[in-house]
Amino acid sequence: MRCLIVNPNTSVHMTSSINHTMEELDKGDVSFDVISAEIGPESLESFYEYNLAASGVAYTLKKMDMQIYDGVLLACFGDPGLYGLKESLSCPVVGIAEASLSMSLLLGYKFAIIVSLQKAVPMMINMVHQYGLGQRMAGVFPLNMPVLDLEKDKVSVIEKIRQVSRKAIIQGAETLILGCAGMTGIAKEVEKEMKVPVIDPVSAGFHSLKAIIESKLTTARHGLYEPVPAKRIIGAEGRDSKYFGYF
Amino acid sequence: MRCLIVNPNTSVHMTSSINHTMEELDKGDVSFDVISAEIGPESLESFYEYNLAASGVAYTLKKMDMQIYDGVLLACFGDPGLYGLKESLSCPVVGIAEASLSMSLLLGYKFAIIVSLQKAVPMMINMVHQYGLGQRMAGVFPLNMPVLDLEKDKVSVIEKIRQVSRKAIIQGAETLILGCAGMTGIAKEVEKEMKVPVIDPVSAGFHSLKAIIESKLTTARHGLYEPVPAKRIIGAEGRDSKYFGYF
Amino acid sequence: MRCLIVNPNTSVHMTSSINHTMEELDKGDVSFDVISAEIGPESLESFYEYNLAASGVAYTLKKMDMQIYDGVLLACFGDPGLYGLKESLSCPVVGIAEASLSMSLLLGYKFAIIVSLQKAVPMMINMVHQYGLGQRMAGVFPLNMPVLDLEKDKVSVIEKIRQVSRKAIIQGAETLILGCAGMTGIAKEVEKEMKVPVIDPVSAGFHSLKAIIESKLTTARHGLYEPVPAKRIIGAEGRDSKYFGYF
Amino acid sequence: MRCLIVNPNTSVHMTSSINHTMEELDKGDVSFDVISAEIGPESLESFYEYNLAASGVAYTLKKMDMQIYDGVLLACFGDPGLYGLKESLSCPVVGIAEASLSMSLLLGYKFAIIVSLQKAVPMMINMVHQYGLGQRMAGVFPLNMPVLDLEKDKVSVIEKIRQVSRKAIIQGAETLILGCAGMTGIAKEVEKEMKVPVIDPVSAGFHSLKAIIESKLTTARHGLYEPVPAKRIIGAEGRDSKYFGYF
Amino acid sequence: MRCLIVNPNTSVHMTSSINHTMEELDKGDVSFDVISAEIGPESLESFYEYNLAASGVAYTLKKMDMQIYDGVLLACFGDPGLYGLKESLSCPVVGIAEASLSMSLLLGYKFAIIVSLQKAVPMMINMVHQYGLGQRMAGVFPLNMPVLDLEKDKVSVIEKIRQVSRKAIIQGAETLILGCAGMTGIAKEVEKEMKVPVIDPVSAGFHSLKAIIESKLTTARHGLYEPVPAKRIIGAEGRDSKYFGYF
Amino acid sequence: MRCLIVNPNTSVHMTSSINHTMEELDKGDVSFDVISAEIGPESLESFYEYNLAASGVAYTLKKMDMQIYDGVLLACFGDPGLYGLKESLSCPVVGIAEASLSMSLLLGYKFAIIVSLQKAVPMMINMVHQYGLGQRMAGVFPLNMPVLDLEKDKVSVIEKIRQVSRKAIIQGAETLILGCAGMTGIAKEVEKEMKVPVIDPVSAGFHSLKAIIESKLTTARHGLYEPVPAKRIIGAEGRDSKYFGYF
Structure with missing residues (x-):
């Protein structure tokens, strides 16, 4: 595989x-x-x-x-x-977002998503509603750190996440989802001494x-994800010709 | 203006x-x-x-x-x-979708969206949930005609929309939204002898x-639509250089 | 017109x-x-x-x-x-309430309504649920001032609204709706230096x-707003006879 | 009492x-x-x-x-x-509507409301949403008879209600609410040989x-139903003077 | 009876x-x-x-x-x-939970449930969602006292409930439900000088x-509560034979 | 493992x-x-x-x-x-129910559950609401066969499921969940020539x-599933003594 x-x-x-x-x-x-x-x-x-x-x-x-x-x-x-x-x-x-949400449903009733910036708070709330999972959401909690800074100082990032997580737990979170691929690899550190699972989105x-x-399953070929036959792309000539292609 | x-x-x-x-x-x-x-x-x-x-x-x-x-x-x-x-x-x-939905809220309680293809039914339902308007939706009703065919024979398109609309009304629709820019220009024809408003999405x-x-208003600069500072685009060199730009 | x-x-x-x-x-x-x-x-x-x-x-x-x-x-x-x-x-x-809500949907994801009295908070929440727009509501925020006082001292009303608005924004508001006709005419003052649009309900x-x-549209004549034929009004004789009339 | x-x-x-x-x-x-x-x-x-x-x-x-x-x-x-x-x-x-709905919650999961006219269908759906009970609603089903005719021929009204009820049950109704005071007094007749309770709204x-x-309880004096001090009624002079009074 | x-x-x-x-x-x-x-x-x-x-x-x-x-x-x-x-x-x-909720719907728009332990908070929220009444819930508020302690010192229990209730009211509660049979018998004491009804769950x-x-009604015999014919219980032989019986 | x-x-x-x-x-x-x-x-x-x-x-x-x-x-x-x-x-x-639902969310927008008996329809709808997943549900569809009969004639069970599935697809299903452990082992047969994934609940x-x-995760130890200390079981003496134990 x-x-x-x-x-x-x-x-x-x-x-x-x-x-x-x-x-x-x-x-x-x-x-x-x-x-x-x-x-x-x-x-x-x-x-x-x-x-x-x-x-x-x-x-x-x-x-x-x-x-x-x-x-x-x-x-x-x-x-x-x-x-x-x-x-x-x-x-x-x-x-990784939909998968983290789906897995969290099996581990606790209400999830919280930890995000880097305030701007991501409404973005994630919007996504959760689009996915129809609003009833399971405790909230979205920002670190107020740009995504690219997450990589720089792991120790203080972990400490900051633990602080924000305690706030999320008080507001009803039962699982914590690290809501950025840039936070991958630190879930186990964050989870230490906490009573709630911390979900690494890549894992x-x-x-x-x-x-x-x-399970030998794949995406539905009918409904929301039904494929549509390939169509001519206008305006792509003279540019990288295969630019807007179809699989 | x-x-x-x-x-x-x-x-x-x-x-x-x-x-x-x-x-x-x-x-x-x-x-x-x-x-x-x-x-x-x-x-x-x-x-x-x-x-x-x-x-x-x-x-x-x-x-x-x-x-x-x-x-x-x-x-x-x-x-x-x-x-x-x-x-x-x-x-x-x-x-034009969000505007048609917003306007429909002032004209009747439940809206129906008329779409060209079956594939658009779950797409529009998804959008309506993302917009948080599910309680006002009577349904999404397909004509089963490709978008590009909508332009070809206006008379039979209108007749087909009227048929589908009657079905929508039985299922609770109080307003009908023509859910494709390709259906613009025919709302008044569709509306004739109907008791429900038919909304042209472009209008x-x-x-x-x-x-x-x-009203001298504009988009919120905070929250879901908050702008983010421009960022370097990697990989665009040697291609059409302004390709992935920012305003 | x-x-x-x-x-x-x-x-x-x-x-x-x-x-x-x-x-x-x-x-x-x-x-x-x-x-x-x-x-x-x-x-x-x-x-x-x-x-x-x-x-x-x-x-x-x-x-x-x-x-x-x-x-x-x-x-x-x-x-x-x-x-x-x-x-x-x-x-x-x-x-003006339904119109302000509808317009706010096009300007930001979550709206807040600023009201005069605490009593109006559950009243507006109830109305928002009746209109099926709960997912878009950040909250309803009271000034704790009677409606008729709103007219008296515009300067302090504006200052008070700005205070309450900052609280609403922290709680997720992306648009602010002035939830009383008595607050008309001050939206632009309130909006100054804010990053969110302030909606005057009359405008x-x-x-x-x-x-x-x-758009040449009118209210649906079928469904929730379907007209009912005029009916005899019992008990109106000998009083102002046209009192309970029908259009 | x-x-x-x-x-x-x-x-x-x-x-x-x-x-x-x-x-x-x-x-x-x-x-x-x-x-x-x-x-x-x-x-x-x-x-x-x-x-x-x-x-x-x-x-x-x-x-x-x-x-x-x-x-x-x-x-x-x-x-x-x-x-x-x-x-x-x-x-x-x-x-009688809110009480019938509240009682139905204790008798079955999904209720249906039987109404006289088609016009009442969206009216009742709107009310159910205002009351926040949409998840428990199987539907609203019309007899297509004016309210005042309900009094005239009890036998055929009962037969008609039984017909409509069978349709409601197929669509998931577990309790049937007679949605008009004009239908009072016939619930037990309707209920005969049915497996679902039929709720008389007056009872x-x-x-x-x-x-x-x-239970020695009464309406909350705080919140949605908080009383507001009496206010002068303008324009009532020279008419029935106590017209717009307060208790 | x-x-x-x-x-x-x-x-x-x-x-x-x-x-x-x-x-x-x-x-x-x-x-x-x-x-x-x-x-x-x-x-x-x-x-x-x-x-x-x-x-x-x-x-x-x-x-x-x-x-x-x-x-x-x-x-x-x-x-x-x-x-x-x-x-x-x-x-x-x-x-007593479903009945208290149903009765509260007739007394105020939003109910709060007072519970003994933090653990009961998500349990009650889960129950309220199962009952489809989330729109009417102001919140669930814990006393942080074990159930069996509720019986011991009525005076301090009442004082604690009154404290927690004031918090619930600020968060929108219009009715207060004592969410434990162990709190029965004290509702009228709690209610004193409050503007919201306090519901004793047993009453x-x-x-x-x-x-x-x-009202001569009983549980629906169709739908969620439809009875299922009695079935053989495997493994009960040689134990208290009537253990897992059916009515 | x-x-x-x-x-x-x-x-x-x-x-x-x-x-x-x-x-x-x-x-x-x-x-x-x-x-x-x-x-x-x-x-x-x-x-x-x-x-x-x-x-x-x-x-x-x-x-x-x-x-x-x-x-x-x-x-x-x-x-x-x-x-x-x-x-x-x-x-x-x-x-297996919560897991099937969670996995289905990654494969299509709306799931349908195929159940054995009509009685299971409201039971599953209730469960889906308790799990907060109502927005993703296309419906629950019964075979009208007792659970124990599912084992007997696999060929006709498969044929019956395929019939019911086609109905579910017309009503918007994008994934089909076999809603009974008794239906395990036949998903791939059911799926043949269908455009939607069929989920075996055991798998x-x-x-x-x-x-x-x-992923090295386990159930949250805080919130809905927080463990409670073991308690004395009254009435178990003289019976199988460890009957109502705790882990």
Whole structure:
């Protein structure tokens, strides 16, 4: 079994963190590749950047041989462009946000999401409502640190997350989801002496994807993710010709 | 006052229909320009195409002088890339789907959306939940006609919409929203002898945008649509350099 | 185009404020009349007073020639008796509360309503749930000032609203709605240096109504607002005979 | 213990049916009076009529000595003007709709409401959402008979209700609520050979009110139903002077 | 009329408190028996204990002649095993939690539940969502006292409840429900000088049950509570043979 | 890694089917034991039976050495007694219903549950609301076959499920969940030529549990599933003494 882990931003550092988390996981006999988007913003903190990243990922995957993969994990909390990937690929595609939420449902009633910036609070609330999971949400809690700073000083990031987590628990959180791929690899540190599980989004994403593949299931080909036949792209001539392609 | 109407697909025919609707409207002293995306699919019937279109619109607007506009109308039902545009532009930006829904709330309790294809049914239901308006939805009803066919035979399209509308009314619809920019210009024909208002999305979108501009209001600069400072785009060198720009 | 603005209470001062706001608006070629209810309470702060006002407005409009109007705006936040007016009149009728809410949906995800008294907090929450918009509500925030005091000292009212607004923003508000016709005319003052739009209910109501009229739409004649044939009124003989009339 | 049963319309026939139901009930040692509104429509089938009735009931009760009653039952399904009465009276006030819904919650998971006319379907759905009980609603099912005809031919009304009830049960109803005071007195006939309880609204209303009185409880004096101090009524001079009074 | 009040735990003290409350109530001509479960935990503070109690109550009732009762009240807030009892018994069965909630709906818009321990907060929120009443909930507020301590020092319990209640009222509560059978008998003390009704769960439960019996209604025999034919119990041979019986 | 699969009913046949499914799965290096409850009903089709089974499972597990297991799967759709097990055991415990629902969220927007009997329809709807997943539910669809008959004629069961599934798809289902452990082992047959994934509840349950164990996570020890200290069980003397124990 082989999985593709897609970091939809272009931060080499973040891709390397994701790779590190993947190496540490109990993966059984699954092999994996971690890639970044070839083009796009270095971090994704707005819908505008999500839109650019969604297109950058399409460009990146279009040129690859996707037949060799049994599943794809989209490794940015916020799941940018996820629905489009589900339509386009025949293997299962899972976003780390939806997977973390799904797994949290089995571990506690109310989840909290820890995010880097205040701006992400309404973005995540919006996503949770789109996913129909509002009744299970205790809240979204910001660290007030930019995403790219998360990588710099792990010790103070962990301390800050623990502070914010205690506030979330008082407000009813029973599980804590680290709501950014940039927070991967520290869940066990955060969890120490806490009574609530702390979910690493890359780990939850990978294990959920693996569970789906082992269950021999894939995305519905009918309904929200039904594929649509490829269409001519106007205006792409004279540019990178395969730019806006279809799988 | 001057508005920009953006057709996020690249169908010249649809842009021309939108332009025609705009010319017929009671616009007071508002002037307007209608443009298509420079690059992207000819019609938008999937999330994959929404993602490409969102990026294509960003590319298109990036090169324009946006200071001359008092407001922007995104003229594709489904509002692809809308949140990103709201973040990026300082003038008000309205999507024709959100505007049609907002206006419908003032005309009847439950709305129905008429869409072209079955695939759009779950897409629109998803959007309505994301917008938090599920309690007001009577349903989404498909014509089972591709978007590009809507332009071809207006008489049978109108007849088909009237058939589907009667079904929607039996299921509780009190307002009917024509859920595709490709259906613009026929609302009054559909409405004849019906007891429910039929909402043209381009008209509703334009008049809602104008109401906002006349009220001297614009998008919140805090919260879901808070702008994020521009960031370096990796991987764009050697390509069309302004490709992934920011406003 | 000619609109009727109905202040459903009998406060001459408030009617005059509403008239002042109307005069200041960008109305294009629309003319308007502002009237008060002929009979009823001076301000509307309870359901009991809403009930009396609804009947007082019915009495007042019954004697007027409504054919000359293209639309009616009910200018009390709380929309007292609105559903009955929608049934009774063939032109569009819009309440300033529903219109402010609808417009806010296009400007930010979560709205807050600023109200005069604590009593109005559950009243507005109840109305928002009746309108099916609970997912978009950040909260309702009281000034703890009676409605009739709002007119007296504009400077301190504005300062108080700004204080309460900051609290609302911390609790997630992205738009602020001034939830009382008595607060009309000060939105721009409140908005200064804030990052969120402040909605004047009379302005939002008028511009929304105008948008509907320009879209050539009116209230659904089927469903919640379906008119019912006139019925004999028992007990009205020997009293003011046209009291409980029908349009 | 003494209760006042208020028929908010002016139909003598319906008041007499309500009285008949009351006489048949197991009332313990409770005495009761049944009155009609002195002024207003003969039946209440629209919000416009609800508004007139709410005001007519205020007028009627204003002249009475309300101190002699331990509780008030508002006997029109739709609960017109109920919130205002709850504010105004210190004894408990219960509407037959809210009481029937509350009692149904203890008897089955999903209730259906049987109504006379199609127009009442969205009206009742709106009320159920205002009351926050949408999750428990199987639907609202019309007989397509005017309210005043319900009194005429009991046998065919019962047969018609049984037909409609079977449809409701297929759609998930576990309790059936007769959604009109005009249907009082026939629940036991309807219920025969059915597996679901059929709730008479007058009976459910009275027994719920009695349960509250026996529990020595009354309406909250804080929150939605908080009373507001009496206010001058403008425009009432030279008319029936106590018209718009307060209790 | 005769009712059975079942305390599903085995605390003799709590059964005696319930009996005391019952004796004080205005019961008309209703006689009653109060029993404890024969086997099970002394107090019920977890789902694990709820499960044991549900089975202990089944065992206890199985040996009794249930034909002599007109109704059954399950007297533990949390309603453990309630759905199973509704299926099994032909007379009406009411839980004190569901009854308190139903009655509160008629007295104020938003209820708060006062509970003994923090652990009960998510348990009650879960129950309220299962009952579909989330829109009416202001919150669940803990005393942070074990259930069995509630019996010990009434004066300080009352003072503590009054403290917590004031907090609940600030957060929007309009009615207060004492969310534990161990808090029975003190509602009137708590209520003094408060503007909101305080609901004793045993009193509300009994009066609601009586209202149902007087209305000649019983649990639906179709839907969620439909009875299922008795089935062989495997593994009960050689044990207390009537252990897992059916009614 | 070693998992315990608990069939909470006492049907040897069903336990053997579950064992068969388990043997066929891609389990990596996980070993497993499948057990039945020692005591209780042969199939679980009512809440009454759920209550008995919950207690029977507690009895059964109490005597076992649970330290050797890394996780527990409760293998009855309906998750009877699940919350109590989550409280009692320190390793992760997953119910096949909650796991199937969680996995379905990653495969399609709306799920349908296929159940054996009509009675299970409201039971499952109730469970879905308790789990807060109503927005994702297309419906619950009955085969109208008793659970124990599901084992008898696999060919006609499969054909019947396919029929019912087509109906579910028309009503919006994008994933189909086989809502009974008795339907295990046939998902791939049902899925043939369908465009939607068919979820085997035992397989989804096992793989979800394994994903949690591999993620090194377990149930929250705070909130809804917080354990409560062991308490004396009254009335158990002279009976099987360890009957109502704690882990």
